[in-house]
Amino acid sequence: MTAEALVLASKWSSAANRRREGLRAAHAQDADTLVDLLHTFMRLKSSRGARISSLTLEHYAESVRRFLAFTGPSESPTLALNQLSAEDFEMWLLQMQAEGLSASSIKRHLYGVRNLMKALVWANVLDSDPSAGVRPPSDPTPAHAKKKAIPVSKYAELLSLPSLLHAENSIRANRDALLLALGGTTGLRAAEIVSLDVGDVDFSLEQLTVRGKGSKQRLVPLSSSVLKLVRAWMTSRRAISAEGLLRTDALLVSLTRRNYGGRLTTKGGRDIASTYYQALGLPPEMWGLHTLRRTAGTHLYRATRDLHVVADLLGHSSVTTSAIYAKMDSEVRREAVEAMERLRDEV
16 A cells, blocks of 8 residues: 555545545535545545546645635635635635636636635535535637647747757757647646656557546657657667766756756646747737647647547547647638638529
8 A cells, every 4th residue: 555545544545534624624614634635535536536636636625725715714714614615715716706717717716716715515514515506607709719839930939949948958949849749739738748767668669658638548640750760869878878867767867956867747848838838929918838738739630630640649538638739720710711712603
């Protein structure tokens, strides 16, 4: 049994322990213990169970801490967790709207705290979830209108930036170029990129073994351009190893002073990508690794017009998920209108 499993077994496994610890944490507004309860509940009771991503758990923890700040200081809260009403949650949503949070962010925070309420019900601290009937604000802007992809010409420029900005540092240039391509060409998620190990690269078959959501694995082909970037980075990676500074089997490693030679983190990846987005002149709302995945999905659909291929390469369980890339590609709509005009001209 792992150390984590032992902690779960000793602290939350029995109903009596759950109620005692839950009551104490709720009364004291103890954020750390409440987050621990939430995480345990999600791992044991959610549909994904132990496969739930660490990023989701981090987001939910952030939501809990934000809600506890709304209820007041722990030593003298204005709202007690065992006396909450639906109106309290609605006031919280209004406050977040007033702070300028987007509808999607508010929705995510509500769902995170709603799972905490469910966890408190599971611990027999609450009789029912007071947030159950509360609905997040609707977002009038469709997802495909908000989540933009990088245009084809701009993407080519993006991939050229590492060698231009770091001409004196080929190790960093090679690492960064591969990071951008793994997201923007192969369409990997942020967590998938940083979880890649050297052994996941199959040079003979020119493909990657990718561990996706829910521990699902898929094989992703490497284009000739990406394979070239992999080989260049592997040369740089061996140079780090020769200096005795490599501390991981990860494909991509950190080059920061604190974590030099260790596995690159998702935050590190986001920071690297954002540097190049800024140099490219992209707006801040596009600064994130997922922009690269959206770019890959949009360009794949433009090249193939086949949602099944897009879903397969990106690891979507349904083509419905991939359909957003067709909506995001404005050129698809333009071509459809022009095709309609040609049809009419033929009559």
